[in-house]
Amino acid sequence: MDSVTAARNATASATTQAAPDTTSGGQTNVQSPQETDGFHLLIDALKLNGIDTVFGLPGIPITDLTRKAQAAGLRVISFRHEQNAGYAASIAGFMTQKPGICLTVSAPGFLNGLTALANATTNCFPMILISGSSEREVVDLQQGDYEEMDQLAIAKPLAKAAFRVLHAEDIGVGVARAIRAAVSGRPGGVYLDLPAKLFPQAMDAEAGRNSLIKVVDPAPRQIPGRDAVERALDLLKAAKRPLIILGKGAAYAQADADIRALIEKTGIPYLPMSMAKGLLPDTHPQCASAARSYVLPEADVVMLIGARLNWLLSHGKGKTWGGASAKEWGGQRFIQLDISPQEADSNVRIDAPVVGDIGSCVSAMLAAIDATAGSGWAKPPADWLDAVAERRNKNVAKMAETLAKDPTPMNFHSALNVVRDIVKSNPDAILVNEGANALDFTRSIVDMYKPRKRLDVGTWGVMGIGMGFSVAAAVVSGQPVIAIEGDSAFGFSGMEVETICRYNLPICVVILNNNGVYRGDEVNPTGGRDPAPLVFVKDARYEKLMEAFGGVGVHATTPGDLRKAMEDAIRSRRPTLINAIIDEKAGTESGRITSLNPSAKKK
Numbered sequence: 001m002d003s004v005t006a007a008r009n010a011t012a013s014a015t016t017q018a019a020p021d022t023t024s025g026g027q028t029n030v031q032s033p034q035e036t037d038g039f040h041l042l043i044d045a046l047k048l049n050g051i052d053t054v055f056g057l058p059g060i061p062i063t064d065l066t067r068k069a070q071a072a073g074l075r076v077i078s079f080r081h082e083q084n085a086g087y088a089a090s091i092a093g094f095m096t097q098k099p100g101i102c103l104t105v106s107a108p109g110f111l112n113g114l115t116a117l118a119n120a121t122t123n124c125f126p127m128i129l130i131s132g133s134s135e136r137e138v139v140d141l142q143q144g145d146y147e148e149m150d151q152l153a154i155a156k157p158l159a160k161a162a163f164r165v166l167h168a169e170d171i172g173v174g175v176a177r178a179i180r181a182a183v184s185g186r187p188g189g190v191y192l193d194l195p196a197k198l199f200p201q202a203m204d205a206e207a208g209r210n211s212l213i214k215v216v217d218p219a220p221r222q223i224p225g226r227d228a229v230e231r232a233l234d235l236l237k238a239a240k241r242p243l244i245i246l247g248k249g250a251a252y253a254q255a256d257a258d259i260r261a262l263i264e265k266t267g268i269p270y271l272p273m274s275m276a277k278g279l280l281p282d283t284h285p286q287c288a289s290a291a292r293s294y295v296l297p298e299a300d301v302v303m304l305i306g307a308r309l310n311w312l313l314s315h316g317k318g319k320t321w322g323g324a325s326a327k328e329w330g331g332q333r334f335i336q337l338d339i340s341p342q343e344a345d346s347n348v349r350i351d352a353p354v355v356g357d358i359g360s361c362v363s364a365m366l367a368a369i370d371a372t373a374g375s376g377w378a379k380p381p382a383d384w385l386d387a388v389a390e391r392r393n394k395n396v397a398k399m400a401e402t403l404a405k406d407p408t409p410m411n412f413h414s415a416l417n418v419v420r421d422i423v424k425s426n427p428d429a430i431l432v433n434e435g436a437n438a439l440d441f442t443r444s445i446v447d448m449y450k451p452r453k454r455l456d457v458g459t460w461g462v463m464g465i466g467m468g469f470s471v472a473a474a475v476v477s478g479q480p481v482i483a484i485e486g487d488s489a490f491g492f493s494g495m496e497v498e499t500i501c502r503y504n505l506p507i508c509v510v511i512l513n514n515n516g517v518y519r520g521d522e523v524n525p526t527g528g529r530d531p532a533p534l535v536f537v538k539d540a541r542y543e544k545l546m547e548a549f550g551g552v553g554v555h556a557t558t559p560g561d562l563r564k565a566m567e568d569a570i571r572s573r574r575p576t577l578i579n580a581i582i583d584e585k586a587g588t589e590s591g592r593i594t595s596l597n598p599s600a601k602k603k
């Protein structure tokens with residue numbers, strides 16, 4: 001039985017088996033079987049709520065907590081940097097709908113974890129950052145403790161909620177509140193502050209057991225109003241050129257069958273946002289990804305399902321949407337299915353907000369469509385569907401031509417053509433993706449076939465998620481993971497290849513290496529000895545980093561090399577890093593978001 005299964009099977013009875021932890025190597029705080037303490041109460045509270053894995057980095061004051069958690073049957077995944085542990089926790093939350101837990105030490109460790117917490121909140125991923133902290137008395141008087149910091153105050157603006165627990169008997173409530181805050185409504189990041197003194201606090205075991213809370217219905221369904229559903233359907237029915245946009249909120253909701261049924265029943269073309277790719281296979285005949293620049297300005301009614309009209313959708317206006325100028329409305333009418341009532345009208349008018357959880361909203365829409373079946377639910381006009389199909393087929397053919405080229409050295413297309421095939425033959429593998437060009441090209445070239453298989457830089461376009469997401473994806477799913485990384489992006493979390501080897505995870509990292517940020521051919525214009533700010537060591541042998549820890553390293557200069565190495569990695573499930581050498585002149589500045597550079601804006 002592996003430790004995850006053991007953890008699942010373990011009764012989280014909170015008896016804490018308060019016998020001294022001879023296995024822990026740490027201090028024994030519990031004095032007798034009748035007593036429990038903060039360490040055990042925290043572990044029991046997590047287990048009681050079905051949490052079987054924690055991500056983190058040990059150190060004062062949580063070192064013993066990690067030992068005791070492992071001894072108690074939790075899977076403890078220790079990282080080399082808290083930020084990566086935090087990203088791992090957040091994506092575990094996205095994948096499982098249970099809050100991902102990240103444990104850190106105080107001040108600097110807490111701050112390292114905070115980026116991931118803020119990113120989780122921004123992306124609506126449920127996560128709990130649990131950090132040890134200094135004692136309140138010392139912090140509040142600013143007396144200069146070891147790693148002193150008012151962590152709660154700092155976390156508050158970046159988290160959906162933040163709590164501190166001072167007494168062992170309140171741990172149950174603290175954990176319950178953190179879980180509810182993380183997963184209910186719009187999911188997000190929660191901070192739980194645990195001062196060092198809390199952990200060894202002893203209390204009666206029976207009272208401790210009674211103080212714990214198994215959270216009932218942590219993410220209650222939210223049923224949309226019938227009038228809201230009807231308003232939305234009326235708008236959809238009247239549309240001449242309707243479009244559905246699926247966002248990562250739809251992927252998170254795990255309402256896959258109903259979402260597919262809604263799309264197929266209505267016959268409306270749909271556009272998946274990056275992390276919603278695969279919710280239906282990208283090869284689905286209604287998928288309009290390859291006609292994106294056509295459908296956005298042309299659509300007259302757009303139904304957003306778990307997607308925000310933020311910068312990734314050009315705020316719902318401007319030229320992308322057919323507006324005459326950068327800020328002008330394109331004339332579309334919007335329906336928005338979202339759990340957050342405050343989301344509507346954040347950028348443009350939402351004519352039909354449908355507020356509720358995606359599962360309930362989509363099934364209510366389906367039921368209402370079925371109810372109108374007698375009067376006939378008409379598919380969208382054929383001229384719209386034909387126009388979308390024509391555009392899509394043209395672009396797909398154009399892409400196929402580009403992918404068929406085999407230049408030397410490789411470029412993004414020829415390398416990603418291989419990745420595309422590998423993902424097609426391994427649809428259960430999880431694809432993690434970050435970079436600038438490496439992100440943009442992978443998103444458009446590599447089709448996804450199953451839900452929640454594509455994990456990427458999300459709402460912020462953050463760099464650094466790569467190895468943290470990969471570790472969590474492998475740990476949570478047991479499936480092979482393929483991480484497609486720009487060489488720059490990889491640098492943010494590269495040391496975690498040691499973690500990958502230590503836990504022997506089936507992760508295949510592919511670095512699309514073009515020697516720099518965006519590209520690798522810039523030179524210092526002064527002719528001085530320093531390299532240009534955007535270039536890295538030329539011909540760096542990243543694969544040796546993986547070899548250093550016992551994994552497989554491959555230097556791939558042709559699509560054939562890359563294909564063989566990826567196939568071997570998937571088959572063997574051994575930690576593998578493939579250094580795929582790309583033309584250093586390949587790549588544009590900032591990938592597809594060059595226009596966001598201030599200098600581009602001035603032009």
Ligand code: ADP
Nearest residue numbers: 186247248249253273306307308338339357358
């Ligand atoms: P994308 O980047 O893929 O467009 P966003 O992160 O912008 O997606 O949007 C996700 C949206 O989904 C958020 O507005 C969030 O409130 C919503 N959401 C998240 N989970 C759920 C859920 N279970 N039910 C309904 N809406 C959800």
